[in-house]
Amino acid sequence: MNIFKLSIKNIFNKPLSSSISLALLVLGVGIISLLLQLNTLIKDQMDNNLRGIDMVVGAKGSPLQLILSSVYHIDSPTGNISLAEAETISNNRMVGSSIKILYGDNYKGFRIVGAEKKFIELYKGVIKEGKDWDNPYEVLVGSKVYEKLKINLGDELISSHGLRETGQSHDEGTFKVVGLLKPSNSVIDQLIITSPQSVWDIHETHDHDEHENEHEHEHDNREITAIKFKSPMNIIQFPRQINENTNLQAAVPSYEISRLFKLFGFGIETLSYLAYLIIIVSGFSLFINLFNSMRERKYEMALIRTLGASRFQLSTMIIFESLVLTISGFILGLLFSRFGVMFVSSLMEESINYNLNSLKILNEEYWLLGLSVLIGVVSSLIPAIQVYKMNISKILADA
Amino acid sequence: MLKTKEVEFNYDNQMFFKFQNIDLNSNENLLIIGESGVGKTTLMHLLAGLLKSNSGSIKLFDKELNQMSSYQLDSFRKNNIGIVFQRPHFVNSLTVKENLQLAQYIANKNDNTRIESILKNLNIFEKSNKKTNQLSQGEKQRVSIALAIVNSPKLILADEPTSSLDDNNCSKVIKLLKKQATDFGAQLIVITHDSRLKKHFKKSIEL
Numbered sequence: 001m002n003i004f005k006l007s008i009k010n011i012f013n014k015p016l017s018s019s020i021s022l023a024l025l026v027l028g029v030g031i032i033s034l035l036l037q038l039n040t041l042i043k044d045q046m047d048n049n050l051r052g053i054d055m056v057v058g059a060k061g062s063p064l065q066l067i068l069s070s071v072y073h074i075d076s077p078t079g080n081i082s083l084a085e086a087e088t089i090s091n092n093r094m095v096g097s098s099i100k101i102l103y104g105d106n107y108k109g110f111r112i113v114g115a116e117k118k119f120i121e122l123y124k125g126v127i128k129e130g131k132d133w134d135n136p137y138e139v140l141v142g143s144k145v146y147e148k149l150k151i152n153l154g155d156e157l158i159s160s161h162g163l164r165e166t167g168q169s170h171d172e173g174t175f176k177v178v179g180l181l182k183p184s185n186s187v188i189d190q191l192i193i194t195s196p197q198s199v200w201d202i203h204e205t206h207d208h209d210e211h212e213n214e215h216e217h218e219h220d221n222r223e224i225t226a227i228k229f230k231s232p233m234n235i236i237q238f239p240r241q242i243n244e245n246t247n248l249q250a251a252v253p254s255y256e257i258s259r260l261f262k263l264f265g266f267g268i269e270t271l272s273y274l275a276y277l278i279i280i281v282s283g284f285s286l287f288i289n290l291f292n293s294m295r296e297r298k299y300e301m302a303l304i305r306t307l308g309a310s311r312f313q314l315s316t317m318i319i320f321e322s323l324v325l326t327i328s329g330f331i332l333g334l335l336f337s338r339f340g341v342m343f344v345s346s347l348m349e350e351s352i353n354y355n356l357n358s359l360k361i362l363n364e365e366y367w368l369l370g371l372s373v374l375i376g377v378v379s380s381l382i383p384a385i386q387v388y389k390m391n392i393s394k395i396l397a398d399a
Numbered sequence: 400m401l402k403t404k405e406v407e408f409n410y411d412n413q414m415f416f417k418f419q420n421i422d423l424n425s426n427e428n429l430l431i432i433g434e435s436g437v438g439k440t441t442l443m444h445l446l447a448g449l450l451k452s453n454s455g456s457i458k459l460f461d462k463e464l465n466q467m468s469s470y471q472l473d474s475f476r477k478n479n480i481g482i483v484f485q486r487p488h489f490v491n492s493l494t495v496k497e498n499l500q501l502a503q504y505i506a507n508k509n510d511n512t513r514i515e516s517i518l519k520n521l522n523i524f525e526k527s528n529k530k531t532n533q534l535s536q537g538e539k540q541r542v543s544i545a546l547a548i549v550n551s552p553k554l555i556l557a558d559e560p561t562s563s564l565d566d567n568n569c570s571k572v573i574k575l576l577k578k579q580a581t582d583f584g585a586q587l588i589v590i591t592h593d594s595r596l597k598k599h600f601k602k603s604i605e606l
C-alpha cells in the first residue's frame with residue numbers, strides 16, 4: 001500500500017463521478033488531437049503530391065477545381081484544351097519543364113491518365129514488375145489499384161468512359177497491363193498510367209462512332225497540362241498573362257491550396273475552440289468532484305493524519321488522484337483520435353482513393369499532454385490546499 | 400511516562416479549559432472520567448498531539464509535546480500512539496487488510512504477519528478482504544482497535560470506546576482493549592464519561 005495506490009483505489013471507489021470528468025477530458029483532447037492529425041496529414045499529403053509544380057494550365061473554370069483534378073486527381077477536370085495551344089505555352093521561354101496529362105477513362109473507378117513518361121519520374125515511380133509502356137494501350141498500374149482490384153501483369157483492362165465507374169464501356173479499347181509500380185506514397189499509387197497516344201486513340205474511334213458533330217477535336221481530345229517554372233520570379237506574372245490573353249486558365253497550386261485551407265481553417269478553428277472549452281469544463285468537473293469527495297472523506301483524511309501521515313502526504317494524494325484521471329484522459333483521447341483518423345481515412349479512401357496513415361505523435365500533442373497535466377494540477381490545487389490546512393482535531397471532535 | 404503540568408487550552412477565547420496535572424508511570428493504565436463539556440476530547444487531542452496547548456507542559460515518553468512542530472508531532476504520533484475513536488473511521492475505498500497496510504505504510508512498516516496475527520487475535524481475520532462498510536458495528540470497533548495497535552504503539556488512547564454499548568458489550572470491549580494492550584505491550588489511557596468502566600481500572604482521575 002502506498003499513497004499512489006490509495007489514490008487509484010479512491011478513483012475506482014467513485015466510478016461514476018470519476019468517469020464523467022474523464023469522459024469530458026477524453027472528448028476534448030480527442031477532438032483537438034483528431035483535428036491536429038487530420039490537418040497535418042492532409043497538408044502533408046497535399047504538399048507531398050505537389051512536387052514543385054508551380055503552375056497548371058487547363059480549360060477555363062474554377063482554378064481550385066483545375067488544381068484538385070490535375071494535381072491531386074480528386075475532382076473532375078474543367079474541360080479540354082487543344083494540344084496546339086498547350087504546346088505554345090510549354091514552349092514559352094519562361095517555362096522550365098512541362099508535363100502534359102490527359103484524362104478520359106477509368107477502370108472500376110480508378111482514373112486512367114495519359115501522360116508523358118516524365119510524369120512518372122516526377123513522382124519517383126519505380127517499376128516493381130514488368131516494364132515501361134512502349135506501345136499504345138499498354139499501361140502501368142499504381143500500387144493501390146492493383147492491390148485493391150487484384151490486377152496482375154498481363155491482365156487486360158476494359159475501360160469505361162468518364163471518371164466514374166458508371167460510364168459506358170469502350171468495347172474497342174482494352175488496355176494491357178505491362179508494368180506494376182512500387183508504392184510511392186503519392187498520387188500515382190492510385191492511377192493507371194498510359195501514353196497520351198492511347199487516350200487519343202481510344203477517343204478518336206469513340207468520337208467518330210458516336211458524336212459526328214465534334215469535328216473540332218483533332219487528336220487533342222482531352223488535355224490538361226501541368227507546367228513547372230524555371231524561376232519562381234515569374235509565378236505572379238506568367239499565370240496572369242495566360243489568363244488575360246488566352247482562353248486558357250492558369251492556376252497556381254500553392255495559392256489555391258492555401259485558399260482551400262483557409263476555408264477549412266475557419267471550421268477547424270471553431271471546432272478546436274469548442275474542444276478547448278470542453279477541456280476547461282472537464283477541469284471544473286474534476287475540481288467539483290475532488291472538492292465534494294474531500295468533504296465526504298474528511299473523517300478518513302483525519303484518520304490518515306492521526307495515523308501519522310503528514311499534511312504534505314495527504315495533499316499529494318489529492319493531486320495524484322487528479323493527475324491519474326487527467327493523464328489517462330489524455331492517453332484515451334489520443335487513442336480516440338487515432339481511431340478517428342482511421343475512420344476518416346477509410347471514408348476518404350472509399351470516396352476519393354486517398355488514405356492517411358500515420359500514428360506518430362505530433363509536437364502539438366505534447367502540448368496537449370502539458371495542458372492535461374496543468375488541468376490536473378490546477379483543479380486539484382484548492383482541494384489540496386484545503387486538505388493541507390485541515391483542522392483534524394475539530395473534524396474529529398464534531399464526529 | 401506521562402507528566403502534565405498546568406495545561407490550559409482555549410478555543411477562540413470562548414471556551415477555556417484548565418486541566419489537572421497527570422502523572423502516570425510506565426506499566427500503568429489510566430481512566431480519565433468526566434461529564435460532557437469538561438474538555439475530555441480536548442485533553443485527548445492534546446495528549447495525541449492533534450492540538451497544542453496554550454500553556455503548561457505535556458511530557459510524554461520524555462518528550463515535550465508543546466515544543467514539537469506539526470511535522471514532528473505527526474512523526475511522534477505514528478511511532479508512539481494508537482488512537483481508538485468513539486466512532487470508528489476508516490478509508491472506505493480500502494478493505495480491512497488494506498486499511499491496516501496503509502497504517503503500516505505511513506509508519507514506514509510492512510509486516511503482513513503482524514496484520515494477520517492482530518486480526519486473528521481480534522477474531523476478525525475472515526473479514527480481511529471485506530470493505531469496511533460491509534462490517535457490523537462490533538466488527539468495525541474491532542477493526543478500529545486493530546488500526547490503533549498495528550504499528551506497535553507504546554500508548555493506546557481510547558476516546559469513549561463504550562459509550563453507546565450495553566453493559567454486557569461494554570465490559571467485553573474494555574476487556575478486549577486491556578487484553579490487546581497487554582498482549583502487544585502498550586499502555587492504555589481511556590477517556591470517557593462512562594462510570595461503568597471505573598471497576599476495570601486501578602488508577603483513574605476525574606476531570
